[in-house]
Amino acid sequence: MRKVGHSIGLTALVVMLLSAPVAVAQSFTSVDVPERLCAGSSFGITFGFAPTSVVLVEASVARLNHAETVFLPDGVPCGTWGCSYRSPVSFTDFGAGAVITSVDDIRYVRLNMEHSFVKDLYINITCPSGQRATLMRFGGKNNSLCEGSIPGDAEGWLSGDNVSGRAVFGVPNNNSNADQPCNPSASGNGPGTGWNYCWSNNTSEGYTYASGDGIVYRSGHVYGGRIDSSDVAAGSNFYHPDQSLGALVGCPLNGDWYIEVVDGYRQDNGYIFDWEMALNPILLPDSCELTGRGVDGPYVTMASDSLFLFDVPAGLTADTNVELRLWMANSCGDTVDTVVSVTLSPVAAAADTVEAVGEYVFDGQTFTTDTTVSYTVTGANGCDSTVALTIIILHDIYVSFDTVVCDPQYPIDWRGCRFAGPGEAHLTLQTADGVDSNVTLTLVEAWSVDTAVAAGICRGESYLLGDTLLFEAGYYERTMQTSMGCDSTVRLSLEVHPTYDSLTEDTTCATEGYLFEGELLTVAGEYSRTYPTLHGCDSTLRLRLEVKGLGLKAVARAVPAVVTEERPELRLTDASRGAEARLWMLMDKEYTDKNLYITYPVAEDSLPVTLVAYGSEQCTDTHRVVVRIDRSALAVPNVFTPDAEQNNRWRIEQRDVLSMQVWIYNRQGLLVAVLDGVDAAWDGSSCGKACPQGAYAFKAQYTTLAYPERIQTLEGTILLIR
Numbered sequence: 001m002r003k004v005g006h007s008i009g010l011t012a013l014v015v016m017l018l019s020a021p022v023a024v025a026q027s028f029t030s031v032d033v034p035e036r037l038c039a040g041s042s043f044g045i046t047f048g049f050a051p052t053s054v055v056l057v058e059a060s061v062a063r064l065n066h067a068e069t070v071f072l073p074d075g076v077p078c079g080t081w082g083c084s085y086r087s088p089v090s091f092t093d094f095g096a097g098a099v100i101t102s103v104d105d106i107r108y109v110r111l112n113m114e115h116s117f118v119k120d121l122y123i124n125i126t127c128p129s130g131q132r133a134t135l136m137r138f139g140g141k142n143n144s145l146c147e148g149s150i151p152g153d154a155e156g157w158l159s160g161d162n163v164s165g166r167a168v169f170g171v172p173n174n175n176s177n178a179d180q181p182c183n184p185s186a187s188g189n190g191p192g193t194g195w196n197y198c199w200s201n202n203t204s205e206g207y208t209y210a211s212g213d214g215i216v217y218r219s220g221h222v223y224g225g226r227i228d229s230s231d232v233a234a235g236s237n238f239y240h241p242d243q244s245l246g247a248l249v250g251c252p253l254n255g256d257w258y259i260e261v262v263d264g265y266r267q268d269n270g271y272i273f274d275w276e277m278a279l280n281p282i283l284l285p286d287s288c289e290l291t292g293r294g295v296d297g298p299y300v301t302m303a304s305d306s307l308f309l310f311d312v313p314a315g316l317t318a319d320t321n322v323e324l325r326l327w328m329a330n331s332c333g334d335t336v337d338t339v340v341s342v343t344l345s346p347v348a349a350a351a352d353t354v355e356a357v358g359e360y361v362f363d364g365q366t367f368t369t370d371t372t373v374s375y376t377v378t379g380a381n382g383c384d385s386t387v388a389l390t391i392i393i394l395h396d397i398y399v400s401f402d403t404v405v406c407d408p409q410y411p412i413d414w415r416g417c418r419f420a421g422p423g424e425a426h427l428t429l430q431t432a433d434g435v436d437s438n439v440t441l442t443l444v445e446a447w448s449v450d451t452a453v454a455a456g457i458c459r460g461e462s463y464l465l466g467d468t469l470l471f472e473a474g475y476y477e478r479t480m481q482t483s484m485g486c487d488s489t490v491r492l493s494l495e496v497h498p499t500y501d502s503l504t505e506d507t508t509c510a511t512e513g514y515l516f517e518g519e520l521l522t523v524a525g526e527y528s529r530t531y532p533t534l535h536g537c538d539s540t541l542r543l544r545l546e547v548k549g550l551g552l553k554a555v556a557r558a559v560p561a562v563v564t565e566e567r568p569e570l571r572l573t574d575a576s577r578g579a580e581a582r583l584w585m586l587m588d589k590e591y592t593d594k595n596l597y598i599t600y601p602v603a604e605d606s607l608p609v610t611l612v613a614y615g616s617e618q619c620t621d622t623h624r625v626v627v628r629i630d631r632s633a634l635a636v637p638n639v640f641t642p643d644a645e646q647n648n649r650w651r652i653e654q655r656d657v658l659s660m661q662v663w664i665y666n667r668q669g670l671l672v673a674v675l676d677g678v679d680a681a682w683d684g685s686s687c688g689k690a691c692p693q694g695a696y697a698f699k700a701q702y703t704t705l706a707y708p709e710r711i712q713t714l715e716g717t718i719l720l721i722r
Helices: none
Strands: 006-008 011-013 028-031 036-038 042-048 055-057 063-066 070-072 085-091 106-115 121-126 132-136 195-199 255-263 270-279 290-296 300-304 307-311 320-330 335-345 349-357 360-362 365-367 371-378 384-394 397-406 412-414 417-419 423-430 436-446 449-458 463-465 468-470 474-481 487-497 501-509 514-516 519-521 525-532 538-548 556-559 562-564 569-574 581-586 589-591 595-599 606-614 620-630 633-635 653-655 657-665 671-676 694-704 712-720
Touching (some): 028 335, 042 320, 070 085, 106 121, 106 255, 255 270, 290 300, 290 307, 417 423, 463 487, 468 474, 514 538, 569 581, 569 606, 653 657
Parallel strands (some): 036 335, 349 384, 397 436, 501 538
Antiparallel strands (some): 042 307, 063 270, 070 270, 106 270, 121 132, 121 255, 290 320, 300 307, 360 365, 463 468, 525 538, 556 569, 581 589, 581 606, 633 653, 694 712
């Protein structure tokens, strides 16, 4: 196909489509079948395009692709299309009238890029008819000279769990040259490292999309502060475009296609290193689809359309040569094949026996008992044979006898030996087959025990004495055996300690609660707490609580919540629920009216108001509000003369202002100064250079003592005179 490269702004972006479409799977690239296989083994013959396939098939190419670095300047117009950075290519060799007929015709659109930050960019793909599909919407705040280059319907991210705008594409170079924003060779404008990002709506390829709804700027798609890349080879971690690629259905294949990128925020540039649009190969002229593949020969079974298993029989007694025919066919009527020869070799099995006294070491392992182990020997034909080795261990005989004598009286005769005390006697005898037998006799003395025990249990528990459970207090005596088998007498004095259970019944108001063992209760019911007594027995405190005044809630409303010196009038309203009476307390006075109309004492910074609501069953609830006064004021000079002795600093005079920030812009809308703080002033300069005479715009944001939580805005103009 004929292709045309276009120059955009600072650098040429070359886009290529292979001039001769390659039919799918028309030939073998390589065949990697072993020349010899051993009996009983299995070998899988795979057909595929990946280098790991046994039969490597020539793959099709059906994609528009470019591989040249493109600089994305920092939100300023630099090239042929101003702020729009495009990568166009023109095609003429598709069939006449050929169009995109389905969203599945576009397998994916891939960009290899880096940029910070994700909110800065608007990206689309546009076809020859002018139809476009938005890959990613612009999600930031327009503050660059490129604001008008982003369509209104592509601004603002869709609602959802969105990432912070500071997530980035790839590994960007976070520097930029503000003085030379259009020069990629300028210091600070160099490229970072690009990552692959694939957008697709294709349902026929089995792609796996990123978690959630697959939109690129969702929080689940961030990896180490970066938008996670796509795995192009595996077809995984793909993203859905903001606008379906179905918007390109009906696009003619012949004509100009281009990717368009607009940076809408004047901070941080980026780069695109290459991009491609993968198409359904059937769209290419004269392309052929793979229609069949196979392996003909003995011992072959088909596991899937691309995997064939060659299972070698286990009972071979001699080398056997077999031939396998590997073939493929395509929709163009072509069949290609190749024949490979494989030698099938037998494997042997053998048995061996070895005897050793005490232990036998084999292959780094020590054996002290009879066992059988297997090891592998590689024969001259390269096939492994298995040898079963039987190991027999011969031992001298050692015999030991022990006896325990309770309360012994020496001497003691035992098994033909006389013992004058505890100890060992050693004999050497022979077995009937002449093997030495070493005999050790050990006499151990032990003594009877008489033990007195005092113990206690809690009421309802038990005490185990020997094999008897005891529940009652008293004196018990049992004769048992020690661990050595001698009689032992245990005399037990057992106490049973009492437990306690108390119940309290009480009443409280819902608004007050009831303090029960350190917990404030507001719900009626029965409660219990368990504590140990002096002897460790559980005792229970129980409370049966009744709660009154459940519907009572004091609500005081003050209108307005903040008054001014000019309008100090204040209305107080009792909006309580379930109240039968009320009491207002303010300015050291008490009132019982439902509505109060008062004049705020303007000398005070704040006015506390307390409302006590009285309900039935003698319950009360209290609500307290604080009314404030707003005394803030701003005075904005509109002219100043930086070079004069007087009026040479411009600042906003203010009263009762907590914080203030001011941004000053020239007539071109460029920021020239930032004032931070209530006392900050502008001397008529920008970055150390005097600003020219003329009109300047300002925008101020501030908070006041009366509204510390509210950010208020003030805008206007300044006349600088020199």
